[in-house]
Amino acid sequence: MTTQTSAHTVMQRCDILGGFSEEPDCLTRPFASRAMRQANEAVAGWMRAAGMTVQQDKLGNLIGRYEAHSIGTKTLLLGSHLDTVRNAGKYDGPLGVMVALACIERLHACQQRLPFAIEVLGFADEEGLRYQRAYLGSKAVTGTFDREMLGLIDAKGITMAEAIRAFGGDPDSLPSARWQPDELLGYCEVHIEQGPVLEALDLAVGVVSAIAGQNRISVCFTGEAGHTGTVPMALRRDALCAAAEFVLSVEALARSVPGLVATVGQMAVQPGVSNVIAAQVTLSLDVRHRDDTQREQACRQLEGRAHAIGLTRSVALNWQRLQGRRVVACAPQLSGLLAQAIQETAHPLHTLPSGAGHDAAILADLTEVAMLFVRCRGGISHHPAEAVSTEDVEVAITVLERFLHLLCEREGHP
Numbered sequence: 001m002t003t004q005t006s007a008h009t010v011m012q013r014c015d016i017l018g019g020f021s022e023e024p025d026c027l028t029r030p031f032a033s034r035a036m037r038q039a040n041e042a043v044a045g046w047m048r049a050a051g052m053t054v055q056q057d058k059l060g061n062l063i064g065r066y067e068a069h070s071i072g073t074k075t076l077l078l079g080s081h082l083d084t085v086r087n088a089g090k091y092d093g094p095l096g097v098m099v100a101l102a103c104i105e106r107l108h109a110c111q112q113r114l115p116f117a118i119e120v121l122g123f124a125d126e127e128g129l130r131y132q133r134a135y136l137g138s139k140a141v142t143g144t145f146d147r148e149m150l151g152l153i154d155a156k157g158i159t160m161a162e163a164i165r166a167f168g169g170d171p172d173s174l175p176s177a178r179w180q181p182d183e184l185l186g187y188c189e190v191h192i193e194q195g196p197v198l199e200a201l202d203l204a205v206g207v208v209s210a211i212a213g214q215n216r217i218s219v220c221f222t223g224e225a226g227h228t229g230t231v232p233m234a235l236r237r238d239a240l241c242a243a244a245e246f247v248l249s250v251e252a253l254a255r256s257v258p259g260l261v262a263t264v265g266q267m268a269v270q271p272g273v274s275n276v277i278a279a280q281v282t283l284s285l286d287v288r289h290r291d292d293t294q295r296e297q298a299c300r301q302l303e304g305r306a307h308a309i310g311l312t313r314s315v316a317l318n319w320q321r322l323q324g325r326r327v328v329a330c331a332p333q334l335s336g337l338l339a340q341a342i343q344e345t346a347h348p349l350h351t352l353p354s355g356a357g358h359d360a361a362i363l364a365d366l367t368e369v370a371m372l373f374v375r376c377r378g379g380i381s382h383h384p385a386e387a388v389s390t391e392d393v394e395v396a397i398t399v400l401e402r403f404l405h406l407l408c409e410r411e412g413h414p
C-alpha cells in the first residue's frame with residue numbers, strides 16, 4: 001500500500017462511515033444505535049483485514065488489537081470515537097480511528113510487529129447525544145463509568161441499560177478498568193482541531209497541550225401555563241421569558257470573562273403551544289474554561305443569576321449538574337515524542353490547547369495521553385461542512401507512524 005493510498009483510503013472510509021446515520025438527510029449517529037452498529041461492523045472488517053483481532057466490549061466500544069512481536073509486553077492505545085452529534089460532520093471522531101488504522105495497515109503490509117501491542121479503540125459514545133452524558137465509552141474503558149447512568153432514559157423512553165443490551169452489550173458486567181496503568185504505554189488520539197488556529201498558521205498538524213474542562217448542567221424553569229389572551233402581563237409566570245433572560249445572561253457573562261465559553265444549545269418548551277403561556281422550560285448549559293477555578297466560579301455566578309431571575313418572575317428553578325470535567329494536561333513525554341515526530345517529518349511544530357472535550361481527557365485517569373490535531377477547513381466542526389484535506393491526513397498518518405517508531409526506540413528497540 002503506497003503512502004498516498006492510505007490517506008485516500010482514510011478519506012473514503014470517513015465518507016462510508018458518514019453514510020451510517022439515524023436520519024436520512026444528515027449524519028446523526030448516537031450511542032448504541034443501528035447506525036452505530038453499521039459503523040462498528042465496517043470498522044471491524046477493516047481492522048480484521050489489517051491483521052487485528054477484534055472485539056466489541058460490554059458497553060459497545062470497538063477494540064482492535066495488533067499483537068506485539070512477543071507476548072507479555074505493554075500496550076499502546078490509539079483511537080477516538082465513532083458516535084456523532086446531530087447533523088454532524090464526517091471527521092470529528094472517525095478520523096482518529098481511521099488514521100490509527102492506516103498506521104496498523106502499513107505495519108501489517110510489511111509484516112512488521114512492534115515491541116508493544118497496539119489497540120485501536122472506536123469509542124461508542126463521546127458526544128453524549130443520546131443520554132446527555134458524554135464519554136460513556138472511555139469511562140467504561142477506564143473503569144470510571146457511573147452505574148447510576150444505566151437508568152437514564154433517552155427521548156423515546158429507552159433506558160441506557162436496555163440500549164446497551166439491544167446493542168449486544170451487558171450493562172450488568174461493565175468492566176472495572178481492564179488495564180492496570182503499568183500495562184500501558186499511553187493513549188494517543190488524532191482528531192480534527194475543530195477550531196481555526198492551524199489554518200491561520202498554515203499548518204497541517206499541531207500537538208495538543210491541554211484539554212479544557214467542561215461542565216454540563218440541566219436548567220429547568222417552572223412557571224404556570226395560562227391563556228395568552230386573558231392573563232395580564234403583570235400576572236404571568238412565564239417560564240420561557242425566564243429562560244430567555246437567563247440565556248442572555250449566559251452570553252453576557254461569557255463575553256465578559258476572558259477565556260470563558262458558555263452555551264445554551266438545547267431548549268424544550270412545555271406545553272409548546274402558540275396560545276399557551278410556557279409552563280416549563282428545560283435547557284442545557286455547557287460551560288468551559290482552561291482554568292478550573294474560573295469555570296467553577298462562572299457556574300456559581302450563573303446559578304445565582306438563574307435563582308435571581310426565578311425569584312423576580314415567581315418561576316421555580318431546578319439546577320442539575322450533569323457532569324464536570326477538570327482541565328487535563330497532555331503528558332509531556334508522550335507529547336514530546338509527537339512533537340519530535342512532527343519535526344523529523346519536516347513540519348513546523350506548533351502546540352495548542354483544545355477547547356473541545358476528547359476521549360483523551362478521560363483516558364488521562366488511567367494513563368499518559370497525547371493528542372495530534374489536524375487542520376480543518378474554516379475551523380468548522382459539529383456541522384456537516386466539517387472538512388479536512390487528503391494532504392493533511394497524509395501528514396497525520398506519517399507523523400503517527402513516526403511517533404510509533406520513536407516509541408519503539410524509547411522502549412529500547414530501534
Ligand code: GLV
Nearest residue numbers: 127355356357358
Ligand atoms: C465534544 O465534541 C465536546 O467537546 O463537547
Ligand code: MN
Nearest residue numbers: 085092127382
Ligand atoms: Mn464532537
Ligand code: MN
Nearest residue numbers: 092093126358
Ligand atoms: Mn470528537
